[in-house]
Amino acid sequence: MLRIGIIGCGKIAQVRHITEYLNNQNVKITALYDVNFQRASTLGEKIGAKAYDSLDELLSSDIDAVSVCSANFAHAQNTIAALNTHKHVLCEKPMAVTLEECEAMVKAASDNKCTLMIDQNQRLARAHVKAKELIEQGVIGKVISFRTIFGHGGPETWSIDPGLNTWFFDKNKASMGAMADLGVHKTDLIQYLLSAKVKSVRAKVCTLDKKYADGSKILVDDNAFCIYEMDNGVIGYMIASWTFYGGEDNSTVIYGTEGVLHIYEDKDYSIVLNLKNGETVKYQLDAIQTNDNQTSSGIIDAFVDCILGKRENVIDGKDVLHAMKTVFCAIESSKSGKKIEV
Template identity: 45%
Template structure:
């Protein structure tokens, strides 16, 4: 079978820690090149993984590359993705999908019109305990989900990027803060686990502690607290935070009529089920890999690249299809609107 020719646009942290190593491990594809506005970054990855350095995004668009990862900063996702789709490439775009709902819709529409795949890098759908939890919720093990509590909070993206004054803090480049960076993962995870969408959002976003070198507070939220309601009426909370200056917290609890599922809340067991009759099942489908562990060189295949290649080669629908990921973005935009207006937003 002929290998798919793949390339990466944006050669920073996520490209180096996940996309490039995961493509290099997948025998169905071959890395043909890299593009970054800073050519030295593209060159560093080309030296490590092979392939060429594209001198411009137009040169990449004109090439015979089959598929492209978009790993640029948020504000560029829509333009980069649409250009690649229109030039005949399948696209895996990092989260958050884009910075406005119109852009997200245009991206999904362009994928449909061009017949090319567009997947979004919402990797929480592949974490072992989440996959196992979905099966168990579907089988009825905790009954009907009634409430939930999900959190993704860590000390902030300046640690991930290694830069005190990271673009994640710049409203003109990131557009949104912790909710776009971390909250979209958890909104998407709720859609995956509950198998239904969030339809009502009440949120408060805050900038409590992150400051620019000038001493001013950053222009985006460093915390977002949401109360969410699903189509069936299940109601719960989501917290996305950049000011948890202890261990990263990436936990989720789903409370059902017959029991509770706790995910990544215990260091020894990534999945715990507390049954209504008092029995407890403790499992460890996988241990959570924190940002700190990834930065220390602990790489684990997230499954996202394998899924992208599988979606292209089989034509089958994917749990990362943009048409589904866009619902997490709707929650994110609704949270911003709710916080601004002080009202609940119906999606």
């Protein structure tokens, strides 16, 4: 039985990590830590785990692995501290707030021979796995272009500490906005679906609408519009937004020489395949997770299986570096107005 510690006991820890660990027969959550001790303590009483006063105390307790679910700025520090005490780590996205930090996390995992998995859970969604299979089978011919979008109304209603002064809008704690929060999901996803890497990016990463409680514009981006050229010649665009009020869009469309794949676009079918010959094939697999509909993401089972040697690390930290690099390059492109080679 693996013993698990949770670092950061907010919304994603509660609705995803803890929920999915409790449904896994091979683990027991024994330790919790949050800068808000009361939050960890109340949760500990509910699930039968001990709340610790400090990260060091949690890491000194008898645990095998941790989930890092803290605010973005703390991911690298929490992850590296855990790896250096030989704990396996599942870290939330965005992996960290600088490329140097991301690279240091990968190095710490390698030095300590521990698993480092990043919660790029979109790769595990059933329609994405199926779409990758269809693309590899050549069902839509040669891929030409794509569009991939992740937008919702913003994190200020989602966070366990909701409101306009949420840490998600705090430059010091979040560092980046919609581009890193949602854009990294779709950047990682498109690379996974196309088995290709982003070669260059041209982007506008900006703040269009979100304001703090005092009415001033937030200091992180709330929208990102990116054109990606992939290293296999495919070109497409990626949009990440916190200003899709009244409706979430989490869809991807892939255009090939023989047809078009619509993923999580139709409300009834997770994939709709429209072929050049007029045929339509519809797949009813699952519904994409939304803020209001948290179904099992499969990430915890993947992490636990990986530690137990039953599965490869399907989302290794080092495989997420390029998506993070693309995020940083998109921000740089927006500042300079130039295309950036990733």
